[in-house]
Amino acid sequence: MHALIQRIWHGFVVIALVATATFVLVRLAPGDPFAAALENARLTPALREQWRAAYGLDGSIGTQFAHWIASLARGDLGFSTSTNQPVSRAIAAALPNTLLLIGTSIVIAFMLGIWLGAVQAAGRGGIVDRCIGAITLIGNAVPDFWLALVMLLAGSYWLRLFPVGGVADLLLPLGASWPVLLLDRARHLVLPVLTMVILLVAPIARLQRTALLDRLGAEWVRTATAKGVARRTVFRRHAWRTALGPVVTMGGIALPSLFGGAVFIERVFAWPGMGRLAAEAVAARDYHLVVGCVLVGTVMVVIGSMLADHVSAWLDPRLTQDGFEPGRGLA
Amino acid sequence: MTATHTPPTDALLSLRDVRVTFRTADGVITPVDGVSFDIARGETLALVGESGCGKSLTALTILRLIDAPGRIEAGSRILFEGRDVLTLPDKELRSIRGRQAAMIFQEPMTALNPVYSAGEQIAEVVRTHTKASRSEAWTRAVAMLGAVGISSPDIRAKQFPHQLSGGMRQRVMIAMALVLGPSLLIADEPTTALVVTIQAQLLDLLREAQQARGASMLLITHDLGVVAESAQRVAVMYAGQIVEEAPVTALFAAPQHPYTEGLMAAMPRAGSRRERLTTIPGTVPPPGAWPLACRFADRCAYAWSRCTIEAPPLHQLGHGRTSRCHLVEEPARRVAAQATAGAAS
Amino acid sequence: MSEPRRYRSDWRGAVQRLSADPRSVVAASVLLGLALLVAVGPMLAPHAPNAQLDITKLVHVPPSRAHLLGTDVYSRDVLARVLSGGRISLLFATSAVLVQTIVGTCVGLFAGLAGHRIDAIVMRGVDAGASVPRVLFLLALLAPLPHVPLWMLVLTVAFTGWFVTARLVRGEVRAIRTTEFVHAAHALGASRLRIAMRHLLPHVLGPVLVTSTLAVGHVIVLEAGLSWLGVGVQAPQASWGNIIADGTEFLSIAPWVSLAPGFCLVAVVLAASAFGDGLRDALAPGQLART
Numbered sequence: 025m026h027a028l029i030q031r032i033w034h035g036f037v038v039i040a041l042v043a044t045a046t047f048v049l050v051r052l053a054p055g056d057p058f059a060a061a062l063e064n065a066r067l068t069p070a071l072r073e074q075w076r077a078a079y080g081l082d083g084s085i086g087t088q089f090a091h092w093i094a095s096l097a098r099g100d101l102g103f104s105t106s107t108n109q110p111v112s113r114a115i116a117a118a119l120p121n122t123l124l125l126i127g128t129s130i131v132i133a134f135m136l137g138i139w140l141g142a143v144q145a146a147g148r149g150g151i152v153d154r155c156i157g158a159i160t161l162i163g164n165a166v167p168d169f170w171l172a173l174v175m176l177l178a179g180s181y182w183l184r185l186f187p188v189g190g191v192a193d194l195l196l197p198l199g200a201s202w203p204v205l206l207l208d209r210a211r212h213l214v215l216p217v218l219t220m221v222i223l224l225v226a227p228i229a230r231l232q233r234t235a236l237l238d239r240l241g242a243e244w245v246r247t248a249t250a251k252g253v254a255r256r257t258v259f260r261r262h263a264w265r266t267a268l269g270p271v272v273t274m275g276g277i278a279l280p281s282l283f284g285g286a287v288f289i290e291r292v293f294a295w296p297g298m299g300r301l302a303a304e305a306v307a308a309r310d311y312h313l314v315v316g317c318v319l320v321g322t323v324m325v326v327i328g329s330m331l332a333d334h335v336s337a338w339l340d341p342r343l344t345q346d347g348f349e350p351g352r353g354l355a
Numbered sequence: 356m357t358a359t360h361t362p363p364t365d366a367l368l369s370l371r372d373v374r375v376t377f378r379t380a381d382g383v384i385t386p387v388d389g390v391s392f393d394i395a396r397g398e399t400l401a402l403v404g405e406s407g408c409g410k411s412l413t414a415l416t417i418l419r420l421i422d423a424p425g426r427i428e429a430g431s432r433i434l435f436e437g438r439d440v441l442t443l444p445d446k447e448l449r450s451i452r453g454r455q456a457a458m459i460f461q462e463p464m465t466a467l468n469p470v471y472s473a474g475e476q477i478a479e480v481v482r483t484h485t486k487a488s489r490s491e492a493w494t495r496a497v498a499m500l501g502a503v504g505i506s507s508p509d510i511r512a513k514q515f516p517h518q519l520s521g522g523m524r525q526r527v528m529i530a531m532a533l534v535l536g537p538s539l540l541i542a543d544e545p546t547t548a549l550v551v552t553i554q555a556q557l558l559d560l561l562r563e564a565q566q567a568r569g570a571s572m573l574l575i576t577h578d579l580g581v582v583a584e585s586a587q588r589v590a591v592m593y594a595g596q597i598v599e600e601a602p603v604t605a606l607f608a609a610p611q612h613p614y615t616e617g618l619m620a621a622m623p624r625a626g627s628r629r630e631r632l633t634t635i636p637g638t639v640p641p642p643g644a645w646p647l648a649c650r651f652a653d654r655c656a657y658a659w660s661r662c663t664i665e666a667p668p669l670h671q672l673g674h675g676r677t678s679r680c681h682l683v684e685e686p687a688r689r690v691a692a693q694a695t696a697g698a699a700s
Numbered sequence: 701m702s703e704p705r706r707y708r709s710d711w712r713g714a715v716q717r718l719s720a721d722p723r724s725v726v727a728a729s730v731l732l733g734l735a736l737l738v739a740v741g742p743m744l745a746p747h748a749p750n751a752q753l754d755i756t757k758l759v760h761v762p763p764s765r766a767h768l769l770g771t772d773v774y775s776r777d778v779l780a781r782v783l784s785g786g787r788i789s790l791l792f793a794t795s796a797v798l799v800q801t802i803v804g805t806c807v808g809l810f811a812g813l814a815g816h817r818i819d820a821i822v823m824r825g826v827d828a829g830a831s832v833p834r835v836l837f838l839l840a841l842l843a844p845l846p847h848v849p850l851w852m853l854v855l856t857v858a859f860t861g862w863f864v865t866a867r868l869v870r871g872e873v874r875a876i877r878t879t880e881f882v883h884a885a886h887a888l889g890a891s892r893l894r895i896a897m898r899h900l901l902p903h904v905l906g907p908v909l910v911t912s913t914l915a916v917g918h919v920i921v922l923e924a925g926l927s928w929l930g931v932g933v934q935a936p937q938a939s940w941g942n943i944i945a946d947g948t949e950f951l952s953i954a955p956w957v958s959l960a961p962g963f964c965l966v967a968v969v970l971a972a973s974a975f976g977d978g979l980r981d982a983l984a985p986g987q988l989a990r991t
Contacts, residue, residue: 247458250453250458251452251479252449252483253483254483341515342470
């Protein structure tokens with residue numbers, strides 16, 4: 025339990041640092057966020073001061089920070105001017121969509137990437153290894169937003185297989201049965217998920233290949249062979265299984281860029297998630313909403329990394345830190 | 356080279372002219388170059404030599420565990436219970452590995468899989484070779500852990516290698532090797548990674564387990580002290596070849612090959628502290644850089660002109676003794692050299 | 701066999717191995733070729749990148765002999781814009797990477813040589829920085845500013861990108877600082893700064909160079925993404941990102957506008973990562989024999 029508490033504490037420190045840094049840097053930047061948000065000649069100086077007071081933007085940076093932290097502690101992220109609702113409500117509406125997109129993509133990409141990497145390592149140096157290697161190399165190099173555009177162009181405009189965007193078809197009759205609704209949902213998910221999977225699968229497959237090749241040379245693999253275990257079983261049970269740890273760890277490290285990628289992919293496919301919300305907030309110069317998105321995004325990343333840490337510790341008992349040792353716990 | 360005589364009928368394992376080659380960037384090297392020996396049922400043969408002499412590779416050939424780019428050359432023969440291991444189909448080979456012949460590796464920390472518990476890794480052997488259910492296999496694994504001297508085996512079985520001490524890890528390796536009662540144990544430096552007191556315990560354990568089951572053992576070590584306690588016969592290896600073979604008492608009474616002599620001089624005496632009084636000058640040269648005639652010539656105190664011109668054959672000395680040295684034919688040189696050495700000191 | 705990967709400071713050997721590796725040679729040629737193209741291309745191009753040729757007749761002309769890559773919604777020649785935008789994109793990426801590499805190396809050296817407490821504090825900050833979604837963070841920083849000058853954009857992007865280098869350098873320094881030659885330098889009375897500059901820096905230069913080469917690819921995509929979102933390079937100045945943005949709205953009728961700069965991006969990232977991999981292998985020759 026001690027390890028878990030320590031991990032949560034570290035996560036908290038990271039979030040606090042990010043919150044402080046975002047706040048300070050943005051306030052120190054030239055220009056007033058409100059001047060930008062309400063760039064309007066008819067806004068009288070008096071009214072502007074009134075606005076600024078209402079949003080806690082008067083007073084020294086110290087009091088502003090204290091004020092901001094206080095409202096943050098209450099779960100108040102401020103008011104979004106562009107969507108005309110509290111930031112927390114806007115994010116609460118968008119977050120599930122993003123989690124659906126990222127979650128589905130991660131699951132598919134991990135299964136596919138781990139499989140591809142295993143196929144490569146098993147046939148190392150062969151033609152299949154090289155082909156997959158070349159494809160993943162390109163997958164690593166394609167910019168996320170441009171890939172999304174190409175997918176949209178190919179899938180929706182040229183092939184006309186998938187809807188242009190959104191989460192659901194608004195023209196479906198209200199009383200449509202649930203299989204119809206579910207299928208519609210799935211159709212809308214295909215292109216954004218496919219885009220994200222392509223982006224994710226390349227590094228996963230590459231790492232899985234390297235890790236597997238490393239494990240195949242391990243002494244315990246030879247031990248297993250000496251025990252009379254069949255080659256395929258040795259590969260699966262002793263090499264592949266132990267090579268999963270680094271892949272999951274990398275998943276945790278890749279999370280920030282995943283959330284970054286969501287900004288682009290959601291915008292291209294008009295997917296109403298946090299990424300699109302952030303992009304629109306930027307376009308509308310809705311400052312509170314942007315900071316809110318960064319904070320919530322960071323919190324998600326921190327939680328995700330902790331999850332990844334836990335999964336890798338479960339996959340590789342050596343990583344289990346102080347305290348929790350399954351065997352001795354029983355004594 | 357000696358004639359490849361037919362293996363004795365009571366031999367459990369016979370190696371004949373076993374040759375392992377590796378393809379490297381600098382050409383083909385032969386780290387195991389024509390090794391032959393027999394192990395009788397119930398007998399322990401110690402294979403002795405410095406690191407890099409090819410003894411571990413020799414051990415790996417027995418269960419065909421040499422990985423690419425290494426390969427066992429055609430012409431090598433390994434007979435185990437009358438079957439030639441090198442020509443066996445994969446499936447039959449697998450049924451030998453772990454059940455009839457089991458290996459114990461030097462470094463249990465890396466030889467055990469870090470992500471499975473000790474019990475799981477022992478149970479895996481049982482499940483691989485028998486129709487035992489998961490729980491039966493587990494029960495046998497726990498019992499085996501108890502049998503190799505691990506206290507509270509039911510708890511230890513659930514622990515992972517990194518949670519066990521070095522001695523316990525090696526006990527787990529031994530339990531893994533013994534669990535199906537193999538007729539041959541191949542122990543590759545089984546105690547080198549451990550502290551001295553535990554070394555002795557584990558050697559006792561191995562010897563007892565082997566004798567109780569009537570199994571044979573190939574014990575690979577660089578430590579002649581280990582040999583004296585555990586083995587009946589000794590084969591000394593240098594630079595990919597067997598240079599001397601003898602019953603253990605005869606070897607200690609009168610080593611024939613200068614390399615064996617050097618190894619024994621380097622051995623800590625009983626009573627003295629563990630420090631090396633004499634060592635053989637230099638180290639084993641890497642395969643590919645071996646002298647062309649006698650491979651030991653450049654480190655040998657007796658070497659004369661003949662040793663750098665003509666490779667000595669493996670001389671048969673009778674009573675199961677062999678020596679790969681020209682001194683067998685010119686014993687006077689040994690006496691002379693010892694006399695000058697004595698006079699000088 | 702199990703020694704940690706060591707980068708030798710055998711630069712001449714590294715260059716030799718690099719030039720013997722076809723992958724690296726191709727990658728380097730692609731990068732140099734593109735650099736040359738965007739350097740002299742805009743001068744040779746028949747049209748000015750921002751010239752609206754004929755807003756009534758030449759809108760969204762598909763690729764043809766007169767306009768090799770077609771025209772956009774303002775009747776501007778896409779080829780001219782891609783060349784001129786490439787100049788900005790490449791310059792942007794190299795300068796941002798230069799800055800973030802210098803910052804990261806300095807912080808890494810500092811943390812690596814400092815005491816345990818300072819090291820822990822700095823690295824916690826680096827952890828925090830590395831766990832922020834970079835794009836979101838940049839958005840938050842850039843959103844409130846109406847028109848960011850290019851140099852400031854470069855600094856802002858570099859400011860969010862030095863964490864990986866810092867972590868790498870710090871790790872290397874921690875590993876090397878206990879070795880004999882550093883002790884020897886200490887014993888001879890060399891100052892910390894001097895040790896850092898004369899003894900540690902040359903050793904970490906190899907891995908840092910590899911990371912930076914790979915980072916060029918990341919940063920050029922990042923700049924394109926920011927420009928595509930409208931917070932990066934501002935119109936009318938073209939960059940690969942905002943050319944793609946110009947075409948996004950008309951993707952279904954004029955896909956060439958967005959496709960052309962995208963392929964350029966893929967080429968640069970591919971070449972940069974291939975060259976980075978080649979560089980890594982060339983600097984650590986022992987690794988090659990094993991794979």
